[in-house]
Amino acid sequence: MSQLRFGASDVAGVRFAVSPVWETVSSMWALADPVRHAVHLPWLDQARVTIRRPDVAVRVRPLVELTRPRGWLPDFLTPPAARPDADLAEQLDQIAATPPDVVVRDLLATIPARPLSPFGQALRDDPAGRLPELVTALRVWYDEAIAPEWPRIRALLEADIAHRAALLAEGGAGQLFGQLHASLRWVGDRVVSDDPWQLDFDLGGRGLALNPGIFTDRRVLWNLLEDSPPGGTYPVRAVATLWETPPLAAGDxxxxxxxxxxxxxxxxxxxxxxxxxxxxxxxxxxxxxxxxxxxxxxxxxxxxxxxxxxxxxxxxxxxxxxxxxxxxx
Known part of the structure; x- marks a missing residue:
């Protein structure tokens, strides 16, 4: 169980954004475990063909190695979007500007879950020199696998944000977090999260950036470090409708x-x-x-x-x- 402690300025600083880099990174989980992510099979069928292409495979290899199953993501790889309508280029610039010591720190923080991959080791040893390869991998995978479907993905994400904004306006932070996901509840001045990470984090007046994720399926995933903007990604509503185009009701x-x-x-x-x-x-x-x-x-x-x-x-x-x-x- 984890908890996030809020002050008055943190409640006022709760905000939502769409994160194209998050969808790009987390889509690798669906590729690695298609049974768990069967709701995305229409997308997976094409994505598997794409990633087998030699010209794509070699360029996205750094991303594949940093998003292996049963591993943790280094936090610098998924920075909270700086503004609600941030595009991929802005988020890639954020990643490219990550200080080398932060890259190393975030990589080392993932070791308890799984040893570093070969690219992870190379990035740890030469963060300034190898980080551009990772940025390129993100851009290539987005262009090849995410961009063709981005309009429908973004529409679903924005519809979810509109729904959450209405809850916040109608019932405040307690109602928002109480309905954000079944694993969360609002208790006094904090959010309690039923998860395995045992975090106790004071937002410290920095607010909280939230983004829905289409490949986020079981719990809210937190990005909580003392020297970076706090963020969280939660499962989007109505994800089962994403790849469907229901027929119009002609027989109704x-x-x-x-x-x-x-x-x-x-x-x-x-x-x-x-x-x-x-x-x-x-x-x-x-x-x-x-x-x-x-x-x-x-x-x-x-x-x-x-x-x-x-x-x-x-x-x-x-x-x-x-x-x-x-x-x-």
Missing amino acids: PLARVIGSGRAALLNLLDAAATTTDLARRTGMSCGNVSQHLAALHAAGLVSRSRQGRHVLYRGTEAAAVLLRASRGE
Whole structure:
């Protein structure tokens, strides 16, 4: 069990971001254990083909060696995003600028879980000289395996953040952390995490950067060091929908009245969602979704609210009545 202790400024400093470098790094876990990550099989099928290509394999080898199964990640490899919409280039610059002594310290901290790989040893012995190889490996793997799917991945991550922001606005930090993951609970001035690491960490007024992860499946993973920004990655909601494009509800009685696109949206709006998330889940364009939502909102079937830079849509009680009637309930 671990605990994170919060002061007033830490509560005020809780923030969310999407981290492309985290998805790039953690995707290696799915490749190494496809049974555990079977929900990602559509992506894994293509990723396995990609990583077997000789031109890719040789360049991503440093990343493969630092993300081996049953090992720990060196913390410098997954820095919290500096801002909510940070892109990969910014995060790679953060990694490239890691001081050599921090690289060595973080590598040595992983040894209790598993001895260093050959590249890990080389990086420990010459951090300044070998770190560019790791940055290149991250860039290559992102470009080859993550970038083609990044729009749908980002849409899911941003939809999750919008949901969490709404919880924070409605019920404060206690509600946010109480629903962030089943392993967490808010107790007084701290978050208690049911995990095996036995951490006792005071955030010290630096706040906490949180990011959802699609390849993070069992618990919240912490990045907690005294001399770096505290961060945590938690399993994203609705990950099972990521690789699916459900058919529009053409056979639905309601679809025959209001159209299949609008019926499909209403069926998804029992929980708040953004336009980009709805586009990803239905296969419609964002423009098409926006037009349907505008019509549904004008008819009183959809409500909308702004949470930060996100606009959230949700079905109204009138929509729920229509859905129940169309299902014969």
